[in-house]
Amino acid sequence: MEYRTKEEQVADYLRERIISGVYARGSRLKQAEIAEELHLSITPVREALKLLEAEGYVSGDSYRGARVVPFDPTASAEILQLRLMLEAQLVRGAVDKATSKDIQELRALADEFEAAFNAGDRASARGINYRFHRRMYDIAAMPQTLHFVQILWARYPFDLINAVSGRGKDAAAEHDEILRAFAEGDSSNAVLSMRKHIESGWTLLKPD
Incomplete structure (x- = not known):
């Protein structure tokens, strides 16, 4: 599967883990830990979290960390x-x-x-x-x-x-x-x- 940007790759990776339950609802996502796990800089992770926040997957401050949105x-x-x-x-x-x-x-x-x-x-x-x-x-x-x-x-x-x-x-x-x-x-x-x-x-x- 091809992507235009690293941000989209990271967003899809995180989206999959949220939907599959690897990241539980309400859990905190720390961009530094994600960046280390994916061997990337902070920037694409931060931008990916912004994309996911716009879609409703996460909420909070993407600079310090975000939380998976609880199920409604x-x-x-x-x-x-x-x-x-x-x-x-x-x-x-x-x-x-x-x-x-x-x-x-x-x-x-x-x-x-x-x-x-x-x-x-x-x-x-x-x-x-x-x-x-x-x-x-x-x-x-x-x-x-x-x-x-x-x-x-x-x-x-x-x-x-x-x-x-x-x-x-x-x-x-x-x-x-x-x-x-x-x-x-x-x-x-x-x-x-x-x-x-x-x-x-x-x-x-x-x-x-």
Whole structure:
């Protein structure tokens, strides 16, 4: 995957770790520690934190450190509906543009996700799941729509959903359904499969 700047690379790295639960909600992110971990200067880390603050992933003073924004359960039902609408557009665009190489890359990520889940490595599985969806949506070449989806992801309880027992097995099967539709060039079925994937995770929370 190609990026324009180091800041975007760092932002995506941090975004993945927040969504996967490696950085727990409410935890503090120290830019010096992140820079050391990534073998980078402070500047791209500071700028990446500013990007994530604008998207709603973190809050606070990015110069001294930022905190992962806590989950707001009252917003989730609305966020779900927005995800379904916008991600449907990305799936359609991705199916229309996907090459055989793109599908092979998605298949490799789906297999990697399932292997990590079967090995009991949930943290890795959650990170791979993020990369699977991000890679798929990159194919659509709809950067503004993807930007808004990433803002929605900041407000969605992925960490809570992915902690539910058995979710990984179901998600792996749902990934397979999505990829079958991709391989057939069937955008309508791909959208339906993605909708099922998103909604099945949401129902595990049993919101009031």
